[in-house]
Amino acid sequence: MKKILVFCFLALGFSFVTKAQEKALTSKGKVVNLYENGTWEYVEKDNGADSTALHIENSIKSEFIETANSNDSLILKDAEIEKCTFIEGPSEKLKKYFKDRNIVQCNFTLQSKDGVARLTTDWRIMNAEAYSYFGFIKKDSFLRLELLGGTVVDLVFKEEFSPKEFEKYGFSTYSAQLEITKDQLELLKNKIVMKAIMNWSRRAEEYQIVAPSYFIEAIPQITE
Known part of the structure; x- marks a missing residue:
């Protein structure tokens, strides 16, 4: 789709960029701040915030309808996006047993080749016994992403991947690739x-x- 929206939205929900952070208007009309570390909070209600939200909501209604009714589909071009950390934080399971060695990180690399979009997920578990706690990535395992407004996208692995455990250095890794359908790209490109x-x-x-707007920024780089 040649026309790329600068806002992401769901129904009447959308996000937009400010100097300090991203803002989002939920489908219930509440304004939230979205920070780079993955956290968010409601914007304090005042007349200025309410009027700004209402103005922007009304201004994109016609554009939303135009996009929803469009018959255009995504056209993929051959490209690869620079690796980006998407997940980083403590594992609730590992926190029960380890004070420090409990961090899980996942880097994303999105690429398109011959009309197929693929996402490489490089996992690093800061514990040398990842298999004992998580096992492996089996065929049909999936990474579930919940988008702003509640839409769920399941990214499914089609192959089995076992961890590599580096006992000497105290960490384990998984490297797994999956395909993303055009329907999933359509959802991901407009919603954090x-x-x-x-x-x-x-x-x-x-x-x-830690990068809630990753797909909004990455998908336009692999589409025409």
Whole structure:
């Protein structure tokens, strides 16, 4: 789709960039600040905030309808986006047993080749016994992303991936690639990610997102 919106929205919800942080207007009309570390908070209500939210909401209604009714589909071009840290924070499971060695990090690399979009996920578990706590990434395991407004996108792994454990250095790694459909790209390119839950073979666990607008910024770079 040649026309790329600078706002992300769901129904009447959207986000926009300010000098300090991203703001979002939820589908219930509440304004929130979205920070780079993955946290968010409601904007204090005042006449200025309310009038700004109402003005921007009304101004994009017609553009939302135009986009929703468009028959255009995403056209992928061959490109690869620079690696970016998407997840970084403590594992609730590891925190029970380790004071320090409990951080989970995942770097994303989005690429498009021959009309197919693929996402490489490079996981680093700051513990040398990842298999004992998480197992492996089995076929049909998935990374569940919950978008602003509640839409869920499940990114499914089609192959099995086992961890590499580096006992000497105290960490483990997983490297796994998956395909993203055009329908999923359409959802991801307009909405920030609020939650990320990884379904390992041993358990599912939610992780802290540090780049909630990753797909909004990355997808236009692999599409025409």
